[in-house]
Amino acid sequence: MGALMLQGTGSDVGKSVLVAGLCRAFANRGLAVRPFKPQNMSNNAAVTADGGEIGRAQALQAIACRVEPHTDMNPVLLKPQADRTSQLIVRGKVRGTLGSGNFREARGALLAEVLESYERLRGQCDLVVVEGAGSPAEINLRAGDIANMGFARAAGVPVILVGDIDRGGVIASVAGTRAVIDEADSAMIRGFLINKFRGDPALFEDGYREIERRTGWQGLGVIPWLAAAARLPSEDGVILERRADPREGRKMIACPILPRIANFDDLDPLRLESAVEIVMVPPGQPIPAEAALIILPGSKATIADLAALRREGWDIDIQAHHRRGGMVLGLCGGYQMLGHRIADSLGIEGAPAAVDGLGLLDVETLLSPAKILRHVAGEALGSRVEGYEMHMGETAGPGTGRPFARLDDGTDDGAISPQGTVMGSYLHGLFASPDLRRSLLARIGLVGDGRDYRADIDAALDDIAAELSEHADIDAMLAFAADAA
Known part of the structure; x- marks a missing residue:
């Protein structure tokens, strides 16, 4: 036609x-x-x-x-x-x-x-x-x-x-x-x-x-x-302007809005959970102290976004949250920020630089020109998970000995701190798995609804x-x- x-x-x-x-x-x-x-x-x-x-x-x-x-x-x-x-x-x-x-x-x-x-x-x-x-x-x-x-x-x-x-x-x-x-x-x-x-x-x-x-x-x-459009994955930054509708009894998951935030649609499946309130934290606002979980999202410019995070004082909020025993999860660029160091010796993201990370995971990242793009599946937090990798750089260190996920191809992904309260992963789309959401929410004392995100879309x-x-x-x-x- x-x-x-x-x-x-x-x-x-x-x-x-x-x-x-x-x-x-x-x-x-x-x-x-x-x-x-x-x-x-x-x-x-x-x-x-x-x-x-x-x-x-x-x-x-x-x-x-x-x-x-x-x-x-x-x-x-x-x-x-x-x-x-x-x-x-x-x-x-x-x-x-x-x-x-x-x-x-x-x-x-x-x-x-x-x-x-x-x-x-x-x-x-x-x-x-x-x-x-x-x-x-x-x-x-x-x-x-x-x-x-x-x-x-x-x-x-x-x-x-x-x-x-x-x-x-x-x-x-x-x-x-x-x-x-x-x-x-x-x-x-x-x-x-x-x-x-x-x-x-x-x-x-x-x-x-x-x-x-x-x-x-x-x-x-x-x-x-079209009210049903709100149930579709987010592409544009307009979603970042939405505010949650607070309900009594829900626990908060907070995500800072970084200047070069990427793949923030990773969080969309969590909005299906009735016990969860997603709060996207804009610049100029602190990360709420009552958050049960802080998610550091993906970034298109990890070093620049890490500097922005520090300018906002969000690094102080994250460290205080961690000292109180709160959970932190970093995805892709957010995972890189949780380590001890990020090095960009070739100037992949801009001028060559090497910066200290937040130091919550015992890993370091070296940015490289080769971009990893692949679909993966495996087990994470005791549940089956599917997702995809999309990143430039490799993360290594003793912390990877406690991986976030063990993949079906025999490789490992990410890292979990010895206390189990800080986690990092390169997997995008992981929250689409109802079982993975249940396992994650159980760690903050919640029971997941188990709705099928893909069927909802x-x-x-x-x-x-x-x-x-x-x-x-x-x-x-x-x-x-x-x-x-």
């Missing part, structure tokens, strides 16, 4: 969720569907079956299609590691670093590889659903663009524009996009969706028709606020697909997709 692309009037208008929902809706009609995002920028990533990494959103969209994630689904991934630099991932592998000075030239040169990945996906399925990045209205970035209209025009993919009514000004956002983009780009847009609507859609009928009149684009539906995708099928013109979208080059 071809392909269809969703672009947005701005960032965070809900493109990722809509693409996932449409992928499931089309798959539920019996179509073979694949997701695609030419260029993503995110520090939340997933390991693919072909041994690479892609944005977390595209991995979720693959699940929505009921297929395994593949590097062709997100051929260019930018992982920010400083204010003006990002690690460049092409087809799942590290290809260097991009700075603000060479970003435009470098991305334009990647278009051919992006198109090759897209064409491979086209050959595997009935329909490709493409997600844009940012907005086509960012005309200052149009030259060399591969994320929005640059890709759409090169690949001949019709576009649907998504506007977010929840943030206000949606009429101006959609009509304004039509006003600022050039005619050739505008001609790629076949219709628009209004997303995140609360209330009675009849109240927006006049605005909806005015958008059609001003743009000449077909309205394809008003999508209500699958049910959420079906719920979203049903909402889209009711409120969006799915048949019109398929007709547009048939026009893809």
Whole structure:
């Protein structure tokens, strides 16, 4: 049938969720569907079956299609590691670093590889659903663009524009996009969706028709606020702004929000547990003393984030928590921070440096250019666990003699302190295992609910697909997709 692309009037208008929902809706009609995002920028990533990494959103969209994630689904991934630099991932592998000075030239040169990945996906399925990045209205970035209209025009993919009514000004956002983009780009847009609507859609009928009149684009539906989206894995930093709803009797798990926090969706399965309150601690706030467990998350720039942690005084909070007998768990970069020392002699993350860690685990880390990307399974805390590794560097020392996990391939992962109150692991996605969650929560005196996180995600995708099928013109979208080059 071809392909269809969703672009947005701005960032965070809900493109990722809509693409996932449409992928499931089309798959539920019996179509073979694949997701695609030419260029993503995110520090939340997933390991693919072909041994690479892609944005977390595209991995979720693959699940929505009921297929395994593949590097062709997100051929260019930018992982920010400083204010003006990002690690460049092409087809799942590290290809260097991009700075603000060479970003435009470098991305334009990647278009051919992006198109090759897209064409491979086209050959595997009935329909490709493409997600844009940012907005086509960012005309200052149009030259060399591969994320929005640059890709759409090169690949001949019709576009649907998504506007977010929840943030206000949606009429101006959609009509304004039509006003600022050039005619050739505008001609790629076949219709628009209004997303995140609360209330009675009849109240927006006049605005909806005015958008059609001003743009000449077909309205394809008003999508209500999708409550089920909160049950999906987190990709964007917006999740970090959420506050827990405190309930009496729950125990707190606290996680500091580091400047280059990565794969914070690792914590999402813990939100299924009724006895747990997850608190993401923002800069300027102490780690609550009442926390039963502190989780140090992954990081795209471990040494820089460790310095930030110390500037916030969180190292003092963690040490005090440890002296009181509280539990600490470090994941990936957080695990590296818990050791005695982190050395970056080759300048992997920036200028060469070596710094002292928090000293809570008897290990040291040496950062290296080789990136480890692999799915693993084994036993941790007496329970079966599955996850994936995604890190640059090796951690060694006497502390690894008490590993966090023993893997099925005969290797060990992580370390546990002699007292058992400090743990570190390189495994991402480990909390998806209900048994592992039970074992971890038992250590802080809780009984886990044992809900199946993966089944919950699958049910959420079906719920979203049903909402889209009711409120969006799915048949019109398929007709547009048939026009893809």
